[in-house]
Amino acid sequence: MTREKLQSLSLVLIGVIAFGLPLLVRSPTYLHILVLLFLYAYLTTSWNLVGGFAGVLPLGHSTFVGIGAYTSTVLALQYGVSPWIGMIIGGGLAVIVGVLIGLPTFKMRGAYFALATIAFAEGIRVMVENIEYLGPFKLNGPRGLQIPPLNTGLANFMFAEKEPYYYIILVMLIAVLALTYFISRSKLGYYLSAGGEEPEAAMALGVNVARCKLIAMAMSSFLTALAGTFWAQFTLFIHPKSVMSLDISFEIAFIALIGGRGSIAGPVLGAIILRPVSDLCRIYFGDKLPGLHLIIFGVLLIVVMIFQPRGLQEPLTKLYNRFLDRFAAQPDRIR
Amino acid sequence: MAFLEVRNIEVFYGDVQVIFDLSLHVEEGEVVSIIGGNGAGKSTLLRSISGLVPPAKGEILFEGVPIHKAPPEAIVERGLVQVPEGRRLFTLMSVKDNLIVGAYNSRADRVKEKTIEAVYELLPRLRERESQLAMTLSGGEQQMVAIGRGLMAKPKLLMLDEPSLGLAPLLSKNIFETVRKIADQGTTVVLVEQDVMHSLSISERGYVLEQGRTVMEGPAKELLDDPHIKTAYLGI
Numbered sequence: 001m002t003r004e005k006l007q008s009l010s011l012v013l014i015g016v017i018a019f020g021l022p023l024l025v026r027s028p029t030y031l032h033i034l035v036l037l038f039l040y041a042y043l044t045t046s047w048n049l050v051g052g053f054a055g056v057l058p059l060g061h062s063t064f065v066g067i068g069a070y071t072s073t074v075l076a077l078q079y080g081v082s083p084w085i086g087m088i089i090g091g092g093l094a095v096i097v098g099v100l101i102g103l104p105t106f107k108m109r110g111a112y113f114a115l116a117t118i119a120f121a122e123g124i125r126v127m128v129e130n131i132e133y134l135g136p137f138k139l140n141g142p143r144g145l146q147i148p149p150l151n152t153g154l155a156n157f158m159f160a161e162k163e164p165y166y167y168i169i170l171v172m173l174i175a176v177l178a179l180t181y182f183i184s185r186s187k188l189g190y191y192l193s194a195g196g197e198e199p200e201a202a203m204a205l206g207v208n209v210a211r212c213k214l215i216a217m218a219m220s221s222f223l224t225a226l227a228g229t230f231w232a233q234f235t236l237f238i239h240p241k242s243v244m245s246l247d248i249s250f251e252i253a254f255i256a257l258i259g260g261r262g263s264i265a266g267p268v269l270g271a272i273i274l275r276p277v278s279d280l281c282r283i284y285f286g287d288k289l290p291g292l293h294l295i296i297f298g299v300l301l302i303v304v305m306i307f308q309p310r311g312l313q314e315p316l317t318k319l320y321n322r323f324l325d326r327f328a329a330q331p332d333r334i335r
Numbered sequence: 336m337a338f339l340e341v342r343n344i345e346v347f348y349g350d351v352q353v354i355f356d357l358s359l360h361v362e363e364g365e366v367v368s369i370i371g372g373n374g375a376g377k378s379t380l381l382r383s384i385s386g387l388v389p390p391a392k393g394e395i396l397f398e399g400v401p402i403h404k405a406p407p408e409a410i411v412e413r414g415l416v417q418v419p420e421g422r423r424l425f426t427l428m429s430v431k432d433n434l435i436v437g438a439y440n441s442r443a444d445r446v447k448e449k450t451i452e453a454v455y456e457l458l459p460r461l462r463e464r465e466s467q468l469a470m471t472l473s474g475g476e477q478q479m480v481a482i483g484r485g486l487m488a489k490p491k492l493l494m495l496d497e498p499s500l501g502l503a504p505l506l507s508k509n510i511f512e513t514v515r516k517i518a519d520q521g522t523t524v525v526l527v528e529q530d531v532m533h534s535l536s537i538s539e540r541g542y543v544l545e546q547g548r549t550v551m552e553g554p555a556k557e558l559l560d561d562p563h564i565k566t567a568y569l570g571i
Contacts (some may be wrong), residue, residue: 187435194425194436201423204385205488206411206440 003328022163031162037275038169044255044267045176046223049216052262055196057114059249060121064094064221066244068228074137083157087229091222098221106213125244144239157233254297260311338363344393346383353379354547366524368534371544377527385417386410412440414491422481426470437487454483475506494525531568
């Protein structure tokens with residue numbers, strides 16, 4: 001078997017396992033954990049377009065989750081618009097907000113950029129918390145919005161069981177992974193990493209670094225907002241503390257940094273490692289030690305940054321390549 | 336009308352003035368050296384011409400068109416390309432990908448494949464190394480990538496900022512020969528250097544900068560024989 005064949009076979013195998021998992025995992029609790037795992041893998045992959053490829057550290061992506069969640073929910077509750085359509089509108093709105101935030105903040109470097117994005121995200125959250133009605137739209141301030149689970153079905157993006165959510169987020173994740181793979185090999189991907197590493201040199205070559213970053217930001221905001229709608233439909237209840245909280249932004253950054261930002265596998269690996277920690281801590285220590293998972297994340301982050309500064313994807317990719325070599329090369333040698 | 340004309344520019348970093356009332360001109364097809372010690376404002380001058388630090392006062396004209404208010408990408412689009420000091424490669428990309436990023440502007444993008452061949456012709460070492468990560472190259476090879484990357488942008492005027500920096504004498508001689516070759520193939524070159532002897536010997540004319548001002552200008556041969564230059568820069 002050639003190396004390429006083995007590689008695609010292992011990818012297909014992972015796909016089959018992912019699609020078959022709900023047949024084995026019958027417990028709704030564990031299925032719920034898996035859905036959140038994929039959701040965070042999706043969010044981090046979207047974040048990675050800016051935070052990984054463009055070499056900056058945005059910490060305000062919770063805003064876009066919130067925009068997606070609120071837009072589709074408000075449109076569904078007040079105007080009966082299907083959340084699938086609301087999802088796209090929310091994405092469009094997030095693009096506008098993302099570009100407006102990016103225009104001033106991309107001029108800043110390092111920690112200043114990260115802090116500025118936090119400021120925007122928190123500012124928007126506090127605003128939503130204090131707005132009952134935004135024009136004709138009812139946001140309901142800190143009490144949030146509840147989606148009555150009346151008409152379940154695909155058209156309404158609402159289901160009684162966990163399985164449909166599982167498959168929807170899985171498909172979304174695969175799509176966004178394919179998109180990142182494509183972008184990382186496109187010219188935009190080159191320009192982004194060039195501008196991230198040596199902005200001055202890239203600019204001296206005429207690369208419009210600011211515009212490339214804005215394009216990445218627009219795509220990232222759009223994709224993140226889609227996940228917001230998914231979140232709203234999955235939990236059927238949103239409020240500013242849940243879908244706009246900084247915790248989301250931080251968890252995304254943790255997952256990316258520990259998994260390996262700027263790589264394609266990194267966000268998925270990070271989510272596989274961190275999400276179960278987070279959920280199991282909540283299940284078993286939620287009452288006695290709330291926030292324990294964040295302490296564990298912090299320790300993990302320090303250890304990973306010391307020993308594997310490019311994230312856990314690096315040693316794992318090496319391992320995977322060695323595995324491919326061992327099982328692919330030998331038959332060739334015999335022949 | 337000069338090819339590139341800098342008229343009485345003043346450049347600041349914040350409150351600190353680095354360049355004072357500086358003028359110079361470059362004719363098409365020339366190699367012009369800009370020499371001077373550390374902190375004389377040489378790199379700032381280049382960064383100012385390429386739009387990275389726009390001048391506070393004065394004008395810069397390229398082929399008769401004012402460019403001192405244009406953004407860097409518009410200036411590159413016109414054919415004025417800078418190879419920044421210290422190489423500044425994209426270290427995690429392969430040599431070839433580094434070159435491809437150079438062909439960002441629309442003029443260069445269209446003829447990318449042809450230019451890459453021409454660059455490999457000029458710098459054969461890069462063809463051997465094309466799939467290697469830029470960070471794994473030696474200093475001299477990295478400088479070649481930086482120059483090649485600049486050429487990929489199809490410059491009419493190429494500005495090189497200290498291409499010999501940190502290179503062994505033999506390698507730096509190599510780089511200067513390459514620069515001369517680039518000029519002979521029809522690209523105008525502005526060369527900023529601390530290696531006064533070598534850079535003047537491949538140039539038509541030179542400017543001497545001290546503390547942000549031009550203190551001397553003239554044909555390269557005359558500058559090489561000048562007593563002030565001999566004592567201050569050549570140590571003879």
